[in-house]
Amino acid sequence: MKKVFFLCSLLFSPFAYTFSQTVVQRDPAIMQMVTEVSEDSLRAHVDGLVSFGTRHTLSATTGPQGIGAARRWxxxxxxxxxxxxxxxxxxxxxxWTLQPDGRRIDKPVEMGNVMATLKGTDPNDDRVFIVTGHIDSRVTDVMNRTSKAPGxxxxxxxxxxxxxxxxVMSKSSFPATIVFVAVSGEEQGLLGAEHLAQRAVxxxxxxxxxxxNDIMGSNNSHDTRIINNTIVRVFSEGLPGFETDKRAANIRQYGLENDGKARTLARYVKEVGERYVDNLEVRLIYRNDRYLRGGDHTPFVNRDFAAVRFTEMNENFEHQHQDLxxxxxxxxxxxxxxxxxxxxxxxxxxxxxxxxxxxxxPAQPQNVTMEARNLTNATSLFWQAPxxxxxxxxxxxxxxxxxxxxxxxxxxxxxxxxLPYSKDNYFFAVQAVSEDGNESLPVLPRPGMR
Structure with a gap:
């Protein structure tokens, strides 16, 4: 009885935790597109890809089966x-044609990334956003190009x-450009992603x-037997993979180890993804990728682009890289x-x-700075329009x-x-917001004299 009384007292005491209501504001145009994503359509796309027998990078590029037929489809x-x-x-x-590399390419091979570009409508907006998945598949032996590999x-x-x-998105218009890419050669060493990232540079x-997006359609693990379709992982690096040595002093001085481009993007996709998709948690994973594996975002990270990887929460390795x-x-x-x-x-x-x-x-705000000339317990931020x-x-x-x-x-x-909050105790960032409530990626301020 004493335990019950103590709990009730705690719940109704002024020191008990309080939970404020959160208003979820969704752009109706985006919400409409979200509702158009179809489970049946996705199943048909997967069945179509599986129908080509194998999509191994070194498989046939002509005829009705193999990687070439899949790319044309x-x-x-x-x-x-x-x-x-x-x-x-x-x-x-x-x-493009890739020559033997002494590793996972043993003959000259015709490579191809399948790309659809939805051009932005604003001639003054040159921003590009890319979404990828890799088209190639494999079985246990990474060089086996003939066995069936449904992938x-x-x-x-x-x-x-x-x-x-x-x-879904081709029916709508956007100020910025979106590029949809089925990337080749991931299993042979991120080859298509390397080509695309260098092209972007x-x-x-x-x-x-x-x-x-790589391995994001299964809900269970093979050994722990966890079944859950409410969590997806987003992998993001912390420290920048580009010119880290030149940035190290600034990162160390201001404690920015957790605020690189990829990590900032990961936070963004968590907030926006959970805003629009019910019963889905976007789980932040503070790694660029999993142990012993790699993904097509990495060549972009290594060239200083903001890039992340989405992967299911509980992988089933009985159904990955396996002979049938x-x-x-x-x-x-x-x-x-x-x-x-x-x-x-x-x-x-x-x-x-x-x-x-x-x-x-809108594009990101420009020249975001934080006044750091004086010792204060308030924080002043300044920026310019995008x-x-x-x-x-x-x-x-x-x-x-x-x-x-x-x-x-x-x-x-x-x-x-x-703001009446100390820059010593908090991190800050600034986003530009459109009339419809769409936010740009955040920009962390640089300490400046004003």
Missing amino acids: VLGKFQQYAKQSGGRMTATIDT ANDDGSGTAAVIELAR DEKWNLEALLN RTENGIEYGDHAKFMDFEYLRKNTAMNLANLANLAKA KSGKVKGYYVLMRETHWPFWQKKFFTDKLGMT
């Missing part, structure tokens, strides 16, 4: 959806998501964010029947919400230094704000 899908874009979407296969989940799931995103794309067989009553192989297409729908919708919110938002986009105002974001994501937002229509 995806191109056909993109071209079909381009017809509903009012001329804004174009599709192509970016091809339904790895990475039919990511490629199907990219196709579905193109289907050489052609000076203003690439603000890349979302990579049954042993000890266990069926091995990456078949569609082992997938959860409702889970894939939610993960695809999470991608869509983020791409749409980013592409509809290069493109119609701005309703700005959010100043704030979080405690130990906190994983942003805790508070303060709105202003001015180009500066002073």
Whole structure:
């Protein structure tokens, strides 16, 4: 009885935790697109990819089976959806020839990334946002190019998501450009991603964010037997993978080990994804990728682009990189029947919400600075308007230094704000906000003299 009385007293005491209500504000246009993502459509995309027998990078590039036929099929899908874009979407296969490398390429091979570009409508907005999944598949031996390799989940799931995103989003217009890519050669060493990332550098794309989807359509693990389709992981590096030595002093001085471009993007996709997709948690994983594995976001991270990877929470390794067989009553192989297409729908919708919110938002605010000349317990931030986009105002974001994501937002229509919180105890960032409430990626301030 005493324990019960103590609990009741605590609950009704002035020192008990209180929980404030949260108002979820959704852009109706984005919400409509989210509802159009179809479980049945995703299943059809996966079945179509599986039908080519194997999509191994070194498999046939001509004929009805193999990687070549699969690439042409995806191109056909993109071209079909381009017809509903009012001329804004174009599709192509970016091809090149790769010579033997003494590792996982043992003959000259024709490579190809299948790309659909939904051109932005604002001529002053040169921002690019990319979403990827890798089209190639494999079995146990990474050099086996002839055995059936369905690759339904790895990475039919990511490629199907990219196709579905193109289907739904091609009907809408965005100020910025969105590029949908089925990348080749991931299993042989991130080859297509390396090619695309270097192309982005050489052609000076203003690439603000890349979302990579790889193994995101299964809800269970093979050994722990956990079944859960309500969590998806987003992997992001902390320290920058580009010129870390040159940035180290600034990172150390201001404690920015957890605020690189990829980590900032990961926080953004968590907030926006959970805003639009019900019963889905976007779990921040503070690693660039998993142990013993790699993903197509890494070549972009290594070239100083903001890039993250989405992967299911509980992987089933009986259905990844496996020869098709049954042993000890266990069926091995990456078949569609082992997938959860409702889970894939939610993960695809999470991608869509983020791409749409980013592409509809203004560009990032420019020259964001924090006054650091005097010792104060208040923090003053200043910035300039973005290069493109119609701005309703700005959010100043704030979080405690130990906190994983942003805790508070303060709105202003001015180009500066002073808050009664110490810069020694909090991190701050600034976002530009459109009339529809779409936020740009946050920009962390640099300490400055004003």
